[in-house]
Amino acid sequence: MPQQELLPGTLDLLVLKTLTRGPLHGYGIAQYLLEHSGQLLQVGEGSLYPALQRLLVNGWTEAEWxxxxxxxxxxxxxxxxxxRKRLKEEEREFERMVGAIQSILRTV
Amino acid sequence: MPQQELLPGTLDLLVLKTLTRGPLHGYGIAQYLLEHSGQLLQVGEGSLYPALQRLLVNGWTEAEWxxxxxxxxxxxxxxxxxxRKRLKEEEREFERMVGAIQSILRTV
DNA sequence: AATCGATACATCGATAGACGATGCCTCAGC
DNA sequence: GCTGAGGCATCGTCTATCGATGTATCGATT
Incomplete structure (x- = not known):
């Protein structure tokens, strides 16, 4: 049974948000997420680097060696x-979805 | 671009929670989620019925015609x-994960 | 000098889950 | 007789996470 480290579909959002603090490399992003989530968000390299590729291809980020x-x-x-625009959209969408789910969870 | 109706990984949780209100059939579950989420949680049949199978196989639910x-x-x-036990675990895990993500999102 | 852990990149295959389309059937109402 | 809503289910596609693997450099310890 694979341990679930991440809520699927939220990684791009997390990476984009992290980058609002300034330019950063992959490893640094993983470190940041780990430290600022109480060690909860453990992004594996096999998840992170494909995600960074996605963001790059879509034009949400630029890269430099x-x-x-x-x-x-x-x-x-x-x-x-x-x-930045994309981040705003994803943030809104995430809050919408979480709100919807929580309204179900809290309805007893 | 496929419209994202659901946060992946949360469907089982939602179904389990819905069933705490009493026994229900698949179609009813989809209706319930739709109505109690402001039309946000639109569970397609191609998502719902496999999920119900999962829950059944794992012993989280029983079924009767x-x-x-x-x-x-x-x-x-x-x-x-x-x-019920599983539901509690998934609820806890969900809140943990959402909390972690939101702590990232709110850190400016 | 050799080893090891941390830093840093990347790819691959397996797995899993959401989704759209499709198909079958019944009932109520027009 | 047709249509829409209620009900079940499966199939193929797509996408994303994850663990394993591989490369390489650096600093510190042995």
């Missing part, structure tokens, strides 16, 4: 204007 | 004790 302070190469992602 | 008041045959599903 850089060197980190520790001297390692890293691909740094940056939100585009379209990405 | 009955006739409705209008004289149509219907398969009525009922929560088992194991299903």
């Amino acid at each position: 850089k060197l980190t302070e520790t001297g390692r190469r890293a691909r740094v992602y940056k939100l585009t204007a379209a990405g | 009955k006739l409705t008041e209008t004289g149509r045959r219907a398969r009525v599903y009922k929560l088992t004790a194991a299903g």
Whole structure:
């Protein structure tokens, strides 16, 4: 039985939101999500990198190869204007859906 | 682009919760979710019936063929004790995950 | 000098779940 | 006789998550 680390369909949203804090590379995004969720959101690499590709292809982000302070190469992602717009939509949609589900869960 | 009707991974939870109100058939469950979510949770039949099979196979529900008041045959599903336990777990897990995601979304 | 853990990228195959389309049947109402 | 609503179910497609695997560099420890 595979352990569920993530609510499917929310990863793009999480990555986009993380990038509003500034450009960041993949590994850093995973670290950020882990730390700011009480270790709950453990994004596997097999989920994260395909997600980053999706965002790139759709034009929600731009990428650039850089060197980190520790001297390692890293691909740094940056939100585009379209990405910011997309983020807003996904946030709204997420809250709508969660609200709907919770209204069911709270109706006894 | 397929319209997203449901947060993937939440359907079993929704069905289990609906059944706490009493035994119900598939069509009725879909109706209930639709009405009690402001028309937001539109569960397609191609999603619902496989879900009902899952729940049955796992022992979270029991099924019985009955006739409705209008004289149509219907398969009525009922929560088992194991299903109630499972529901509690899924509810907890859902709230945990949503909480984690929202803590990311609200961190500006 | 060798090893190991953390940092950093990426891909692959398996699995799973949501969805649209389709098909069958009955009943009520027009 | 037809249509729409109530009811069941399955099939194929698509998409996404996940675990495993592979490459490589760096710093610290052994």
